[in-house]
Amino acid sequence: MGDVLDRARAVADDVLAPAADEVDRTSTIPEGHLRALADAGLYGMATADVAFEDFVGVVEILAGACLTTTFTWMQHHGVVRGLSSTGNAALRERHLADAVRGATRCGVAFAGAIPQPPKLWATAVDDGWRLDGVAPLVTGWGIVDLLQVSARDAATADADDEHARVVSLLVPAEQAPGVTVHPLDLAAANGSHTVRLDVDGWVVPAEAVVATPSRAEFLAGQHFSARINGCLALGVAGRCATLVAEAGEADAAAALRKALDAARDDLDAALADGARMPAARAAASSLAVRAAATLTVAVGSRAIVGRHPARRLAREAAFTLVAAGRPEIRDELLGVLPG
Numbered sequence: 001m002g003d004v005l006d007r008a009r010a011v012a013d014d015v016l017a018p019a020a021d022e023v024d025r026t027s028t029i030p031e032g033h034l035r036a037l038a039d040a041g042l043y044g045m046a047t048a049d050v051a052f053e054d055f056v057g058v059v060e061i062l063a064g065a066c067l068t069t070t071f072t073w074m075q076h077h078g079v080v081r082g083l084s085s086t087g088n089a090a091l092r093e094r095h096l097a098d099a100v101r102g103a104t105r106c107g108v109a110f111a112g113a114i115p116q117p118p119k120l121w122a123t124a125v126d127d128g129w130r131l132d133g134v135a136p137l138v139t140g141w142g143i144v145d146l147l148q149v150s151a152r153d154a155a156t157a158d159a160d161d162e163h164a165r166v167v168s169l170l171v172p173a174e175q176a177p178g179v180t181v182h183p184l185d186l187a188a189a190n191g192s193h194t195v196r197l198d199v200d201g202w203v204v205p206a207e208a209v210v211a212t213p214s215r216a217e218f219l220a221g222q223h224f225s226a227r228i229n230g231c232l233a234l235g236v237a238g239r240c241a242t243l244v245a246e247a248g249e250a251d252a253a254a255a256l257r258k259a260l261d262a263a264r265d266d267l268d269a270a271l272a273d274g275a276r277m278p279a280a281r282a283a284a285s286s287l288a289v290r291a292a293a294t295l296t297v298a299v300g301s302r303a304i305v306g307r308h309p310a311r312r313l314a315r316e317a318a319f320t321l322v323a324a325g326r327p328e329i330r331d332e333l334l335g336v337l338p339g
Contacts, residue, residue, distance in 0.1 A: 004050055007040040008058040012065035020066040024312045027190040029143065033069045038102025046080040047100055056231050063235025067316045068191040071232065072140045079106035079148045082168060082210045090207065091170060095146065106148065107140035107173060113150040113166050120199065122151035122167040128205040129167055135197040141181065142193050147173040148210060164215040169208045178202035188319035226277050229324035230267045233284035234260060236316045240291035243309060247298040256291050263287050282332035285320040292317035
């Protein structure tokens, strides 16, 4: 897998980047994009012998080429990690190999389990679980085949983080009794087909359980996801820097690249010190916004007339301010942006 970055660059340069504006205009990811990612072996990185620094490098490369495709594809790896580590051997044997090949595409619905109080609850019933509440942001509806849904175990509603339990279940990503689907209109990456699921009595069989970690364990697992999500902002900022250079503003591009290296270093350092992650994520997203603004100035009226990528990148930069956010990241951004 040593050439994984080269394979990602080839997909980014040859497939994703040339079509990024059309994907944004039509809110549609071409099937060929997803096949190209699978053919390059980029659906199985969470189980393959890929260093974490290469994994985040791939995400950053792809995000700079087409944020819509990358935002949809990256959700898949949470399911691959879940299947790789699950104690449910039958579930792993049924789905993992196809997920690694990209023959089965996966998405996640974690946001309902994270808040206090949670938005999505799981109640034990005969031979399974009943889900009630809201899964606020589910990406890839109509694109992915399987969805890993996480909800708070209602039996541990009053427990502390160490004893409260999260139930993660792998289900078909399709309409089901008790589920109402609400498409969401996103300012950017609208082709990701992100929806809200309103859930009222969705019964899922016990054999669909991937894991039942404590809330503390579940949140610890989200720490690495926070670093990966930061790649979206870095990718947008990097693409802006490239286009600023192409516009003839070499000094401005060099300054952006220097800031990009610093933001990447801060995100990497935050892996070892979780308290630093909110500030690092905020710095990455604020850099993306500055980079998009710099590009707008560098290309002038082309950024507001016609279909120059600067228009899309400005919206994508704003998207990174909120997507995969947390209250602590929001607080950091509100401290940084006004200044």
